[in-house]
Amino acid sequence: MSFRFDCLDERERERGISRAAVSVSEGLLVVLPTDSAYGVGTDAFSHEGIALMAQARGRRQAPPVLVAHGRTLDGLATGFNSGVRDLADAFWPGGLTLLCKHQPTLTWDLGDGSGTVALRMPLHPVALRLLEKTGPMAVTSANRPGTEHAAVPLTYEEAWAALVTTADVYLDAGPMTRTELSTVVDGTDSSRPPRVLRVGAIGLDALRAVVPDLDTSAVEPAPDRDPEPHAEPDSDPDGDPETDPDGEPAGTDSEAAR
Structure with a gap:
């Protein structure tokens, strides 16, 4: 049996967030709004929850991890330089996904074994309130790739049609x-400036205003060369850009919950 809570009603929203937090703590799945789509998530440290999410979506791919506070970056990631920190301070919460090496002591298994994680702080009050109660959550698009419900869900009804109970x-x-x-930025190499892997909600000019020496070689052709296809991240926090909740990377070169 599943429970739906109308988060447009203040009292029901608080009850729903509290109930969802309990479910997350038990390694169960919850559907939540992100910046622009509905995602399905669980405790990032729950092996059972991660396995259940992979089963629900019909595939095993490292999901992105959503956080409620910028300070969480230090607890989850390592080996990044001040440029990555500056970008998080400037654009979180919002449309920035940071691909980082994860702390080696973390006892999670997101699925790809790459040693990296895609981190994002969503700009949605319901998501942030839930994350404040649960801590980091692995979140991906609330759909089933390769099925009639593969489109990114924009309503509760679409998410329900894909995942049901x-x-x-x-x-x-x-x-x-x-x-x-x-926008996806690779911060896995502390000896180099942050590297843009995908330009999205945050443009290059805004990024350069914070980190002037930003590496844009993956998304901008050299002046004397013809344009080449953009490089995509290796793991997707939303899974594939077409099928995951904010379409971002989640492990190495792809993204996490949009």
Whole structure:
């Protein structure tokens, strides 16, 4: 049996977030709104929850991890330089996904064994309130790739059609307005400037205003060369850009919950 809570109603929203937090702590799945789509998530440290999420979506791919506070970056990631920290301070919460090496002491298994994690702080009050209660959550798009419900869900009804009772709690915040995918920046090499892997909600000019020596070679052709296809991250926090909740990378070169 699944529970739906109308998050447009203040009292029901708080009850729903509290119930969802309990479900997350038990390694169950919850559907929540992110910046522009509905995602399905669980405790990032729950092996059972991660396995259940992979089963629900019909594939095993490292999901992105959403956090409630910028300070969480230091607890989850390592080996990044001040440029990565500056970008997080400037653009979190919002459309920025940071690909980082994860702390080697963390007891999680996100699925790809790459030693990296895609981190993002979503700009949605319901998501942030839930994350404050649960801590880091692995979140990906609330759909089933390769099925009739493969489109990124913008409403509770679309998420329900894809997952039905697989999710324990649905936090219904009304229709989402799909926006650009998040910008993805690779911060795994502390000896080099942060490297842009995908340009999305945050443009290059805004990024350069914070980190002037930003590496944009993956998304901008050299002046004397013809344009080449953009490089994509290796793991996707949303899974594939077309099928994951904010379409971002989640492990190495792809993204996490949009």
